[in-house]
Structure formats: structure tokens, C-alpha cells
Amino acid sequence: MSLSHPVTWIQIASKSPQGRGMGGSPGRHCLRTAGKFNGTLRRISRAGTLPPAATAGWRAGDARSRDSSPPGARGPPQRPHRADREARQPARPLGTRPGRRAPLGWATSEPRPSSALRPATRLRAGARSRGPPSPGRAGAAAMELGPPPGGAGPAEPGPRLRGLRGDDRAASAAWLSEASAGRRAPSVAAVLPAGGSGERMGVPTPKQFCPVLERPLISYTLQALERVCWIKDIVVAVTGENMEVMKGIVQRYQHKRISLVEAGVTRHRSIFNGLKALAEDQPNSKLCKPEVVIIHDAVRPFVEEDVLLKVAIAAKEHGAAGAIRPLVSTVISPSADGCLDHSLDRASHRASEMPQAFLFDVIYEAYQQCSDYDLEFGTECLQLALKYCHTKAKLVEGSPDLWKVTYKRDLYAAESIIKERISQQICILMDAKEDEEHVGRCLEEMLKKELNHVKVTSGALCHAGRDLQQIILEQCYNFVCVNVMTSDFEETRKLLNALEESNLSILYPVVVISVHFLDYKLVPFGQKMEHLMQIKEFAKEVKKRNILLCGLLVYYPQED
Numbered sequence: 001m002s003l004s005h006p007v008t009w010i011q012i013a014s015k016s017p018q019g020r021g022m023g024g025s026p027g028r029h030c031l032r033t034a035g036k037f038n039g040t041l042r043r044i045s046r047a048g049t050l051p052p053a054a055t056a057g058w059r060a061g062d063a064r065s066r067d068s069s070p071p072g073a074r075g076p077p078q079r080p081h082r083a084d085r086e087a088r089q090p091a092r093p094l095g096t097r098p099g100r101r102a103p104l105g106w107a108t109s110e111p112r113p114s115s116a117l118r119p120a121t122r123l124r125a126g127a128r129s130r131g132p133p134s135p136g137r138a139g140a141a142a143m144e145l146g147p148p149p150g151g152a153g154p155a156e157p158g159p160r161l162r163g164l165r166g167d168d169r170a171a172s173a174a175w176l177s178e179a180s181a182g183r184r185a186p187s188v189a190a191v192l193p194a195g196g197s198g199e200r201m202g203v204p205t206p207k208q209f210c211p212v213l214e215r216p217l218i219s220y221t222l223q224a225l226e227r228v229c230w231i232k233d234i235v236v237a238v239t240g241e242n243m244e245v246m247k248g249i250v251q252r253y254q255h256k257r258i259s260l261v262e263a264g265v266t267r268h269r270s271i272f273n274g275l276k277a278l279a280e281d282q283p284n285s286k287l288c289k290p291e292v293v294i295i296h297d298a299v300r301p302f303v304e305e306d307v308l309l310k311v312a313i314a315a316k317e318h319g320a321a322g323a324i325r326p327l328v329s330t331v332i333s334p335s336a337d338g339c340l341d342h343s344l345d346r347a348s349h350r351a352s353e354m355p356q357a358f359l360f361d362v363i364y365e366a367y368q369q370c371s372d373y374d375l376e377f378g379t380e381c382l383q384l385a386l387k388y389c390h391t392k393a394k395l396v397e398g399s400p401d402l403w404k405v406t407y408k409r410d411l412y413a414a415e416s417i418i419k420e421r422i423s424q425q426i427c428i429l430m431d432a433k434e435d436e437e438h439v440g441r442c443l444e445e446m447l448k449k450e451l452n453h454v455k456v457t458s459g460a461l462c463h464a465g466r467d468l469q470q471i472i473l474e475q476c477y478n479f480v481c482v483n484v485m486t487s488d489f490e491e492t493r494k495l496l497n498a499l500e501e502s503n504l505s506i507l508y509p510v511v512v513i514s515v516h517f518l519d520y521k522l523v524p525f526g527q528k529m530e531h532l533m534q535i536k537e538f539a540k541e542v543k544k545r546n547i548l549l550c551g552l553l554v555y556y557p558q559e560d
């Protein structure tokens with residue numbers, strides 16, 4: 001399909017529609033597109049209307065958030081360099097990491113947010129938290145950010161079983177059916193350590209908050225976890241200095257099921273704080289102890305439901321489970337004089353990745369028994385379960401995308417992967433009218449069959465168009481607008497205006513296809529084409545803003 005020519009014919013083959021006059025929605029067709037979409041379609045559920053965009057430093061289009069250097073990039077980091085810290089460490093056993101973390105001084109021209117601890121309450125976006133929790137419960141407090149008042153309800157569960165294959169799909173179905181059959185499916189929560197300073201990234205902004213396509217990295221990880229409907233709560237551990245930034249991200253991107261807890265000075269301490277928030281039923285807190293807890297680094301954005309399901313099911317059976325990957329470099333052990341002592345056989349070793357999952361009681365007990373040394377220098381949760389609870393984790397092969405963003409090159413890699421994934425997503429948009437809904441579903445089904453790796457989605461737009469904000473928040477870059485009833489393209493126009501306001505297309509070309517169905521017995525072709533040629537003019541106009549608009553005219557014979 002040539003995007004340079006805005007109106008492209010497509011051929012309807014096979015039986016005629018069960019249409020009901022012009023308004024009749026065309027029935028099922030075999031729809032052959034003139035071109036081959038290599039995109040995917042994504043179902044946009046009818047999200048609740050969005051509250052006015054939250055005032056947050058991450059609002060799209062803000063000078064600050066458009067600044068190429070991430071916010072907080074002003075001013076030097078406020079802590080001794082990692083190498084200095086490592087030099088001070090005592091000799092340490094294998095499997096622990098040099099250096100410990102002190103909270104990064106958040107050097108920014110922004111007023112420094114209060115670092116007071118937040119109590120365990122489920123705050124509505126924009127609500128104020130109560131004062132600091134009672135002393136001695138440091139880190140046990142959790143701030144929960146629910147959907148904004150009157151805002152969308154619980155997050156739309158992601159397309160169930162999406163991306164699952166074969167036995168994963170069966171396992172997931174079994175897991176989910178326990179829930180839907182009213183039997184008590186194991187309750188699952190997630191803990192996301194996000195309290196690091198990202199020293200190896202080499203920028204003052206902690207890497208979890210570094211923008212990728214103008215969206216903080218952590219937001220992609222949250223989005224990935226939110227697509228998994230059986231994860232009930234997501235507890236994010238952030239430092240006090242970054243609590244307000246994190247609140248802003250949650251509000252800005254409408255993340256749901258999120259609770260915030262104070263991070264610790266090491267990753268293990270952050271995780272422990274997240275577990276404490278889940279372990280203690282606190283007044284006014286809706287967090288309750290899960291049966292299974294998933295632990296996943298906030299800087300590993302490419303996590304899919306299948307591996308989360310695998311580790312959760314394995315943890316339920318074995319008490320602990322973790323994703324692993326083949327080593328890409330050989331591991332060697334140096335001797336005291338800095339020479340090679342021996343190298344490990346790469347084939348019999350694996351890299352420990354995330355996500356990991358545990359029976360909550362197992363990992364919570366392990367952290368409670370954990371030595372200070374392990375809390376300070378340890379890097380492996382599975383090892384804690386083994387050492388303190390004699391629980392041998394089940395190891396699960398993970399996908400190549402589970403890597404952790406650590407160095408700047410990883411951020412560039414993440415950006416290109418995100419761009420590639422976004423460019424593979426297309427939303428089919430239509431008005432809430434029954435005819436268009438039906439056509440959207442038909443289109444969705446057919447494209448699923450026609451295109452490989454299609455994540456087919458479609459959804460109705462509420463007239464207020466406020467759902468558009470949510471769609472654009474999802475950073476979709478391709479849209480198919482279905483116009484059945486009229487030859488004008490009001491819905492498409494609304495979308496184009498919203499896209500222009502969002503500046504989304506500055507980052508990446510956005511493709512919009514306006515599909516018009518025409519029953520040629522009712523409307524003279526010439527008259528219809530006149531309308532559609534408007535698209536040509538409009539396409540020229542929006543192309544200047546990197547929005548590629550083209551029209552498809554579906555010309556079908558109405559049944560006599």
C-alpha cells in the first residue's frame with residue numbers, strides 16, 4: 001500500500017454483505033487489502049474518561065518533558081562514585097555485588113519533594129498522603145495510588161493469554177479458570193525495586209526515570225505488568241526523593257493497581273520493604289498478603305505474560321522460581337594476583353534474570369532471616385530462598401528480551417525495541433455506533449488472519465474523544481479509522497487533531513488509514529469519491545507533521 005497516494009482501492013471478494021441499506025453494516029467479507037500491513041492491531045478497550053491531565057512533570061508537550069536531557073539531569077550526582085564505594089568494601093563471597101547504594105541526590109531545579117515516608121494508604125491520584133508512619137515502620141509504609149476519583153475503574157485486564165502459546169496457554173487458562181470459576185486462584189502481587197541510582201548509566205537521573213520516546217522507562221515496565229490481569233497489586237519501591245516523580249508518572253500514564261513504598265539503600269532492602277508492605281495488613285490499606293509474589297526489576301521493561309505465568313506457576317509448586325538465560329560471555333574467576341584462576345564451563349551455567357516468583361511466606365521469611373551482609377551486598381533473591389528457607393528455585397528459560405537496562409547503550413537498545421513494537425501496533429477506531437463496531441471487529445478478525453504477529457485490537461471511541469488521550473498515552477503509532485455511515489471522516493479528523501496536539505508524531509511517523517465503506521447501489525461513485533478526495537488535501541496537510549494519512553474505499557454490492 002503506497003502511503004503517498006491517499007486513496008487506495010481494495011477489492012471485496014466473495015459473498016455480498018448482509019447489509020441493511022447504506023446504514024447496514026457490511027457482513028463478513030473476505031477482505032483483501034491492496035497492500036500488506038506489516039503492522040499489528042491492538043484492541044483499545046473503552047477506557048473510562050480521563051481526568052484532566054494530571055499536573056505532573058511528565059505531561060506530554062511540557063518544555064521540561066520535551067527537554068532532550070531527562071529531568072533531573074541538571075546538576076551533578078550527589079554521591080561518591082561507585083569505584084570509591086567498591087574500594088571500601090571488605091572481601092566478599094561470590095554472588096554478592098561490590099558497592100552499596102546511597103540515595104541519589106536529586107539534583108534538579110525542581111523544588112525537592114518532601115522525603116517524608118508515606119503511610120500505607122490507597123491514595124487517589126492527586127490526593128495528599130497522611131503524615132509519616134509511626135517510627136520503626138520505616139519502609140513498611142506503602143502509598144497506593146488507585147485510579148483517579150471518578151476515573152477509570154480497575155485496569156482493563158490485558159488481552160488474556162495474549163502471546164501465550166501451547167502449554168503456556170493451557171497453563172494460563174487453568175490458572176485463570178480457577179479465578180473465573182470462583183475457586184480461589186492463588187492471589188499474586190508484584191514487587192518492583194525501583195530505588196536505584198543507575199550509576200552505571202552515567203547520568204544523574206536514575207535510569208528507571210530516564211525517558212524513552214518521552215516516556216519514563218519504568219512506565220513501560222508497569223504497562224507490561226498491568227497487561228497481566230491476574231497480578232492484583234504492584235508495589236513499587238522508590239526513594240523518598242523520587243516519590244513525587246513516581247506519583248506523577250502513575251497519574252500521567254493512568255497506571256492502576258500501583259502502591260508506592262520507600263526504597264532501601266540496596267536492592268535487597270528495597271525488595272524487603274516492598275514485601276513488608278504486602279505482609280502487613282495496614283489500616284486503610286487495600287494491600288493484602290498474596291500467596292505468590294513476583295519480583296521484577298523496574299528497569300526490565302520487556303516482560304511478557306508467558307514468562308510471568310511460568311515463574312508464578314513454578315513458584316506455587318516449588319516455592320521459588322526464576323527466569324534464566326544462556327551466558328553470552330564466559331565467567332572466569334581471578335586469583336588474588338589478578339590473574340586467571342579458572343574459568344567456569346559456560347554450558348553448565350546460566351545468567352539469572354528477572355522475573356522471579358516465590359511463595360510469599362518463603363521469600364518473606366528469607367528476608368526476615370537475612371543477614372545484614374546479604375542485605376547489603378547480595379544480588380540474588382533465589383539464593384536467599386535457598387540459604388534461609390532451603391527452597392530450591394525452579395529455573396525457567398526466559399526470552400532474550402528479559403535483559404536489564406544498565407548502561408546507556410541499553411537505553412538506546414530499549415528505545416529501538418519499543419519503537420519496533422509500537423510500530424507493530426495499530427488501533428482500529430470506530431464510533432460507538434453498532435455498524436462501525438461490527439465492521440471494526442470484522443476488520444480485526446481478518447487482519448489477524450492476514451498479518452503475522454498481529455496484536456489485533458479495535459475499540460469504539462466515545463464521542464467526547466477523551467478516550468483518544470488514553471490511546472495516545474499507549475503511544476500507538478498506527479490507526480485504522482472505520483467510517484461506515486458517512487463519507488466524511490469526523491472520527492478521523494478528531495484523531496488527527498489529537499495526534500497533532502500530542503506531538504506524538506515528532507518522535508515517530510504515525511500512520512492513519514481512513515476506511516470508508518460504500519454501497520455502490522446507494523451512492524453514486526462520483527459523489528463518494530468527491531468526499532474522499534478531501535482526504536488527499538488533508539493528507540498533504542498532516543504529512544507536514546509526520547502523520548501519514550491514507551484512505552481506503554471499500555466498495556461493496558448491497559444484497560438485492
Ligand SMILES: Nc1ccn([C@@H]2O[C@H](COP(=O)(O)OP(=O)(O)OP(=O)(O)O)[C@@H](O)[C@H]2O)c(=O)n1
Nearest residue numbers: 193194195196197198199200265266267270298
Ligand atoms: N537501592 C536500590 C538499588 C537498586 N534498586 C533497583 O534494582 C533494580 C536493578 O538494580 P540495578 O540495575 O543495579 O540498578 P541500580 O542500582 O540503579 O544501577 P547501578 O548499580 O548502575 O547504580 C533497578 O530497578 C533498581 O532501581 C532498588 O530498588 N534499590
Ligand SMILES: O=P(O)(O)OC[C@@H](O)[C@@H](O)[C@@H](O)CO
Nearest residue numbers: 097297352353354379380381
Ligand atoms: O546486580 P544488579 O544490581 O545490576 O542487578 C540485579 C541483578 O543481579 C538481578 O536482577 C539478577 O541477577 C537476578 O537476581
